[in-house]
Amino acid sequence: MYNEVVMDHFKNPRNVGEIEDADGIGEVGNPLCGDMMTIYLKIKDERIEDIKFKTFGCGSAIAVSSMLTEIASGKTLEEAKNISNKDVANALEGLPKNKLHCSNLGADALHMAIQDYEDKKYGKSRSEPKDKEEHQHASGDNCYCPYCDVELGESATFCEACQRDLEEEH
Amino acid sequence: MLNLDHISSNPLLPEVKEVMIDAVQNDYHNPSSQHKAGEQAAEKIESAREAVARLINAKDPKEVVFTSCGTESVNHAIKGVAMANRDKGNHIITSNIEHNSVVRSLKRLKSQGFKLTSLPVDTNGQVDPGAVEEAITDKTILVSVMHSNNEIGTLQPIKEIGEITRKKKVVFHCDAVDSVGILPVDVQLLNADLLSLASNTYYGPTGVAGLYIRKGVKVFPLLEGGAQENNKRGGTENLIGIIGMGKAAELAFRDMDKRLEHLQNLKKHFLAELPKYIDEYLINTTPDRSLPNLISLSVKYIEGESVMLMLDEDDIGISTKSACASGSLRASHVLVSLGLSHADAQGTLVVSFGLDNTLQDIDRFLNSLKHTVETLRNMSPLYKKKA
Numbered sequence: 116m117y118n119e120v121v122m123d124h125f126k127n128p129r130n131v132g133e134i135e136d137a138d139g140i141g142e143v144g145n146p147l148c149g150d151m152m153t154i155y156l157k158i159k160d161e162r163i164e165d166i167k168f169k170t171f172g173c174g175s176a177i178a179v180s181s182m183l184t185e186i187a188s189g190k191t192l193e194e195a196k197n198i199s200n201k202d203v204a205n206a207l208e209g210l211p212k213n214k215l216h217c218s219n220l221g222a223d224a225l226h227m228a229i230q231d232y233e234d235k236k237y238g239k240s241r242s243e244p245k246d247k248e249e250h251q252h253a254s255g256d257n258c259y260c261p262y263c264d265v266e267l268g269e270s271a272t273f274c275e276a277c278q279r280d281l282e283e284e285h
Numbered sequence: 286m287l288n289l290d291h292i293s294s295n296p297l298l299p300e301v302k303e304v305m306i307d308a309v310q311n312d313y314h315n316p317s318s319q320h321k322a323g324e325q326a327a328e329k330i331e332s333a334r335e336a337v338a339r340l341i342n343a344k345d346p347k348e349v350v351f352t353s354c355g356t357e358s359v360n361h362a363i364k365g366v367a368m369a370n371r372d373k374g375n376h377i378i379t380s381n382i383e384h385n386s387v388v389r390s391l392k393r394l395k396s397q398g399f400k401l402t403s404l405p406v407d408t409n410g411q412v413d414p415g416a417v418e419e420a421i422t423d424k425t426i427l428v429s430v431m432h433s434n435n436e437i438g439t440l441q442p443i444k445e446i447g448e449i450t451r452k453k454k455v456v457f458h459c460d461a462v463d464s465v466g467i468l469p470v471d472v473q474l475l476n477a478d479l480l481s482l483a484s485n486t487y488y489g490p491t492g493v494a495g496l497y498i499r500k501g502v503k504v505f506p507l508l509e510g511g512a513q514e515n516n517k518r519g520g521t522e523n524l525i526g527i528i529g530m531g532k533a534a535e536l537a538f539r540d541m542d543k544r545l546e547h548l549q550n551l552k553k554h555f556l557a558e559l560p561k562y563i564d565e566y567l568i569n570t571t572p573d574r575s576l577p578n579l580i581s582l583s584v585k586y587i588e589g590e591s592v593m594l595m596l597d598e599d600d601i602g603i604s605t606k607s608a609c610a611s612g613s614l615r616a617s618h619v620l621v622s623l624g625l626s627h628a629d630a631q632g633t634l635v636v637s638f639g640l641d642n643t644l645q646d647i648d649r650f651l652n653s654l655k656h657t658v659e660t661l662r663n664m665s666p667l668y669k670k671k672a
């Protein structure tokens with residue numbers, strides 16, 4: 116069902132655990148199946164010095180968490196902000212189609228943890244979590260939800276599968 | 286692999302294999318052919334029919350129709366009764382925890398104008414026979430309730446429901462696909478008018494199953510064509526499969542008590558040992574009113590697919606009913622009907638035993654489960670270690 120890279124990260128997950136005095140914590144739930152992921156960050160000189168995760172979810176969710184922590188570890192915050200769900204899925208050399216939505220958990224949790232750190236540091240009021248994401252038409256006519264990758268109807272503004280609003284033009 | 290997923294399929298018994306291999310080598314004739322070889326093939330089908338009839342105590346073997354799978358059997362029963370009795374009424378009663386073959390067949394009928402009443406179950410998964418009686422109207426043409434549930438193992442009060450449908454003169458279909466051949470199922474005792482069964486439940490081949498249709502019950506065929514199966518199912522018979530199914534039925538009937546005792550011992554051992562290995566779980570099966578070969582347990586704070594994958598690494602096969610492992614990513618309608626919370630449903634494992642399992646197998650599984658649960662709980666944000 117899963118490829119070797121995914122199975123390796125599932126069987127030997129890197130960076131499992133919590134950071135006691137974390138500088139930033141991000142927690143997200145999977146809107147589709149109800150699973151959860153928490154990311155803990157230790158930041159030094161605007162760089163991710165340590166990163167840990169805890170995940171309640173399927174094999175894919177665990178592998179995604181593990182791979183994400185490996186990619187993000189040692190990155191500057193600016194670099195880490197650019198890590199996308201796709202990057203994680205690509206690093207895992209692909210996930211089954213119906214499991215792509217699990218990879219959304221990873222980057223979202225990381226970005227939330229960075230936001231949490233910045234909010235604490237700069238006292239910024241926590242901005243609303245983005246709830247709209249642009250997405251482009253894949254080649255061909257089919258259109259997929261950017262959150263859960265379920266196929267969408269022509270001009271859907273709402274994904275029935277994960278119950279999220281979408282950008283009108285997609 | 287240590288197979289603890291017998292609910293998905295069972296290995297063929299050696300005796301069954303033997304008759305099937307012989308059939309592969311020697312039997313290819315069409316049972317409808319009028320030459321001697323054709324007649325011999327037809328005779329083999331009839332003796333398989335007799336064995337299946339005996340297994341469920343059907344009065345006349347002609348009441349047994351061979352189908353291609355349990356799902357076809359259920360579709361045939363439900364759609365066949367609905368189509369044949371449209372002039373009498375359009376109301377059908379069922380339960381909230383039926384197999385998808387029942388659920389989807391009924392959904393189809395609903396879109397064609399039939400009215401459904403789907404009855405709730407209690408926290409053990411049981412339907413209240415009184416609720417069936419109350420739901421029956423003069424438009425009711427069918428009641429369909431399963432004998433045992435394939436996810437949680439609950440046995441329904443079929444005998445009680447059958448008494449009611451008989452009294453009210455409503456046709457009663459029982460999906461007994463996971464029961465027949467595992468524990469005694471007697472269509473006379475249950476007052477079932479139609480009953481679905483499958484060969485691979487009792488160590489026969491897949492791709493062949495059956496539908497019992499009590500004499501006098503009006504059912505239209507699902508597959509129309511030739512006059513096979515006493516005009517109840519057109520299409521050339523799956524001769525080799527039916528021969529295997531007949532042999533398996535004969536053995537299931539002969540060894541019923543012995544097998545039952547073996548399975549019950551495994552289940553007892555499992556339930557007695559489990560608390561020594563893990564804590565914080567729910568057993569979704571009423572042990573004394575459920576299948577002897579199945580346990581559904583929900584392990585808290587972890588998700589079932591990851592448990593299944595880790596056990597697979599230890600070469601142990603089980604199945605899970607977590608939303609993550611389902612194609613639709615939704616919690617199972619059976620678990621939701623029991624009132625299980627979403628998080629608990631996520632950790633639901635189905636462990637099902639078979640004749641080939643031993644007490645040592647159970648211990649090996651429990652050992653592996655213990656490590657798996659520890660590993661996954663250490664990873665889970667929901668789990669707080671008890672001091």
Ligand code: FES
Pocket residue numbers: 145148149150171172173174175176214217608609610614
């Ligand atoms: S976390 Fe539920 S499907 Fe991956």
